Amino acid sequence: MSRHADLLKLLLPSEAYDKSGAALTADVEGVGNQLDGFQLLVEAILLEIDPRTTSMLLPDWERVYGLPDECRGAVETLADRRNRLAAKVAETGGISKSYFIRLAAALGYPNVTITKFKPTNCEMSCEGAFRDESWRFAWQMNVPGQTDIHTQFSAESSCEEPVDFYKQGPLECLITKLQPAEGIVLFNYVGA
Secondary structure (H helix, E strand, C coil), X not given: CCCHHHHHHHHXXXXXXCCCCHHHHHHHHHHHHHHHHHHHHHHHHXXXXXXXXXXXXXXXXXXXXXXXXXXXXXXXXXXXXXXXXXXHHHCCCCCCHHHHHHHHHHCCCCCCEEEECCCCCCCCCCCCCCXXXXXHHEEXXXXXXXXXCEEECCCCCCCCCCCEEECCCHHHHHHHHHCCCCCEEEEEEECC
């Protein structure tokens, strides 16, 4: 690509100006350098319109999308901040099983499944659990491989530690925040 100064010289009328003159060359070089700088800024700003490549405008993107939020917390690396922002921008909302499974996978919880419940009726087995009408709105997120959720007091614990402690992770925070208003979500940590 030609520099802008070279292009500006081509625009000058050939008879009216001495293109090799020192004063004209200095003026054209000055304007051309400014235009080169503007072109670099435009190219840089094109990277800023995509949350996956933004750098200069990342704080503004995060402010607009409410990041860091109480569920995702603060992260330090630029790549992690971009990934978190891209996930937040892509969040379109939804109430389907697949939406919440994709959301869990994006947070780093693969292989999550969802169990839906139905109220007990006369066509169901008598050995099954009895569920009233409120169970129509309940669903359970089954999270495999989680072992750091529940902590119990032991002989090695300090006196300040609670006897029984259940830690809510970012998955629970986000799913509870985004679940349908009438929904009741339960979390089942398989392997915990």
